[in-house]
Amino acid sequence: MDSVSHKIKVAFFADVLIRDFDGAIKTVYQLIDRLPTERFEYLFFSGMPPKHDFPYKVVKVPSLIIPFNTTYKVSLPRLAHAKILKELHRFKPDVIHVTTPSLLGFFAKRYAVKNDIPIVSIYHTHFISYMQYYFKGVPFMIRFAENLTEKVYQKFYNRCELVYVPTDFMIDKLVEYGVERKRLKQWHRGLDTELFNPDRKDKDYIRGLTNNKKPCLLYASRIVYEKNVELLFEIYDEVEAEGIDVNFIVAGNGMAELEARERMPNAIFMGYIDHNELGKLYASTDIFIFPSISETYGNVVMEAMVCGCIPVIARGGGSQALVEDGVNGFLCDPNDSSHFIEKIKLLLNDASIRKKMRKAGKKYLPLLNWNNLASIYFSDIEKIGMSYKR
Template sequence: MKKTKVVFFADILENEHDGATRTMFQLIKRIDADKFEYLFVCGVGPDRVQGFECIKVPAFTVPVNTSYKMAFPKLVQYSLREKLHEFAPDVVHIATPSLLGEFAVKHAKQTGLPVISIYHTHFVSYIDYYLKNAPFLIDYVKSKVIEGQKAFYNQCDVIYVPSESMANELMDWGVSPLRIQLWKRGIDTELFSPSRKDPYLMPRLTGNNYPTILFASRLVWEKNLETLFRIYDDLQLKNIPFNLIVAGDGVAKKACEARMSKALFVGKVSHGVLAEMYASADAFLFTSVTETYGNVVLEAMASGLPCVIADGGGSADFVENGVNGFKCEPYNEYAYTEKLAMLLTDDSLADVFIGEGLNYSKQFDWNQLAEVYFTDIKRLARHEMAEELAY
């Protein structure tokens, strides 16, 4: 049987780098080598991925976020095109509309190859943070980014988006709805489970028996950290006994430690440790409005942890306010502290949210999502989906 050949472009291919790469590897580790052959092209990654060759393109650190590197394919464009010609793919998978993504979509159009992309990162929402010291540029830069993303995604045959809100936003930009397909992310419900609860974990970490609020995220400014700081201040002013544990790392970690001196920073932890922390804490706090999906909210729910989150971004789609969690005005610290205080003092309310959250999170299965992806890859290889777009 002839294998379906896929060339997979991603600037970063390190499994635990962020939510986007974790999503990629959920698919990568499910590749059936008897049916598919993959070639990976990345800026940062290993020499082989799941046994398949991985070509590394020169990459450089992004000035506004030193935790990221961007690949520059033009530096090796001739040898890269030669390798692609030799591999002769049937389908092109592009992770990000970066310089590498632009190279990939251009190559696909020149060679008549179908393209699939997963909408991982809501870049437009980052602009407010990166240009906060030059607000007069924000609207202009946003319009240019939207224009570029519209042009990029309208060259893709299939775009997986993780939430209804993200799908609507792409369509508002002018991306063809025929190309957009709702494809929610999955979670490992065996790993993220109330069974991971350790009643001694939080007292051991904090040295007391106060209720514990967990914040888990990359510590970068676009995660609305300024609001987190104000929540921390307001909880202290209200004399509410609490511990704040922050799990994650990033360029803003030192600033967070200086600003929230009594919080406990555990750094970037493994999924196994994070699962125990979710299951053992009393409330989950998430202030980000820049998520396309927000895996951490779903992981917390699956772990039996009631959530208080920002009403913005893709993660807001998970929470039905007052039913399985609370959604707050994104920049209003008093809204968060009011809801956190309710959860930390009302066990019956917390129990309702826990039960509803567990029921909701059960519907997200990675095996089913991967089956959809590989079925679509085969259909793209046969040009069935491109034919549908033509009508």
């Protein structure tokens, strides 16, 4: 593999390539930042291209803001059909990596199928779980939308050579939706353990933020309805009603942020914070509240856990696979805020349980090495590319 002609060429299709945009893009950048250029050549296609200096060529795809999520733009590859095809014909990819079954993803899939090029994907987003939030105003449409999403999954993922899925739980779910198990490979998510570890606890930092020494409850994620933030509001209301003497901290932004600030007037809102500060925040707070049941994995749950911020999360979605109930955190009914309050009070009142759970959470640190996970990905890409290389 010492000459440019022997490099595996990968066409990478991603609607979003803005660093740290969400958990899915954070995962993508863990691979991009470790791309072994002596073995691979990548060409990127995106509707929301990087805003920072990016070392690889990106083909900009026309995009349009969607009405129910104004922070996101949907890529419209048909508007640049000739341009994209010209770039692909010139590049001659050996493998096509598609991040999601969007319009851009299906455009890439059609090109791959027509030209007998293998497709690789990572199952980032559990879209089917979003339907109950997107269609809550017309509940009779929810099941129809879920059925349609299942058909999309089947049509897209069953044409992939390999799909990386973060947990066995999510593999079983995809099989339940009609995706062939043989195409699915369990592939954990990693962490930057220098940023996310319990030694980053900073008492001066958290006291400067809160102006007191009270225990801290933390929600850190996008503030959007598909994260089940209505339940977060209810948990906050019960904390206030019962006079539980804590700080309630919210880190992140999103479509529901304005309502969240109105519904949680005594909470501390931090807006978007970078990874460096986020690691310090996790390690300096006590209990991580996460009501979402729409996660494929739940990066924030693992980040909080290894930092010593004990997760009290909803029993649902892929993130529930990260918490062993009663061992390294608690799983709660996603429709019952009182269940969360019960576990919060138990942790606040029992230092021995907090100590035991923090110790249990630390054991995951050695397993979350991104270098090892990236090595698996690039090795698979190389094998697939070589087996199809013409």
